[in-house]
Amino acid sequence: MKKLIDVYVYKMNSGIPEFLLLLRSKKKIYANQWRMVGGKVEANEASWQAALRELKEELDVFPEIFWTIPSVNSFYEASSDQIHHIPAFAAELPPSASIILDDEHTEYRWVKADEIDAMIAWPEQKRLIRLTDQLLRNQQILPEWHIEL
Numbered sequence: 205m206k207k208l209i210d211v212y213v214y215k216m217n218s219g220i221p222e223f224l225l226l227l228r229s230k231k232k233i234y235a236n237q238w239r240m241v242g243g244k245v246e247a248n249e250a251s252w253q254a255a256l257r258e259l260k261e262e263l264d265v266f267p268e269i270f271w272t273i274p275s276v277n278s279f280y281e282a283s284s285d286q287i288h289h290i291p292a293f294a295a296e297l298p299p300s301a302s303i304i305l306d307d308e309h310t311e312y313r314w315v316k317a318d319e320i321d322a323m324i325a326w327p328e329q330k331r332l333i334r335l336t337d338q339l340l341r342n343q344q345i346l347p348e349w350h351i352e353l
Contacts, residue, residue: 267295
């Protein structure tokens, strides 16, 4: 069974989180969908390590703050007849961060949580963005969720 990760990239703008959404290339799985950073965990790699690697591969960035979102993205995949429970991570970038897209994506946008409904189709991804937004706005990120870099 493949192991997957999701990374919700954000930056703070006057105390309000803005989330980075990436438009998938028409030649890749999830073609033409707005999504977060995601990918597969490689052999002998922890999920959090895979998340950092995918940030580097997909965006050429390294986060200032990196933490585990206290929930998972769960969904059923008919093609493999598997239920996936995907760890979700949050990665804060500085407001001036430069985004360099890989060939998996053709565009990116910074959006507020209340703007995602028109862009994101997957209910669990919407829920995780809203949860992350709430935790950030209310300054409720527990020290135990932080991953030391």
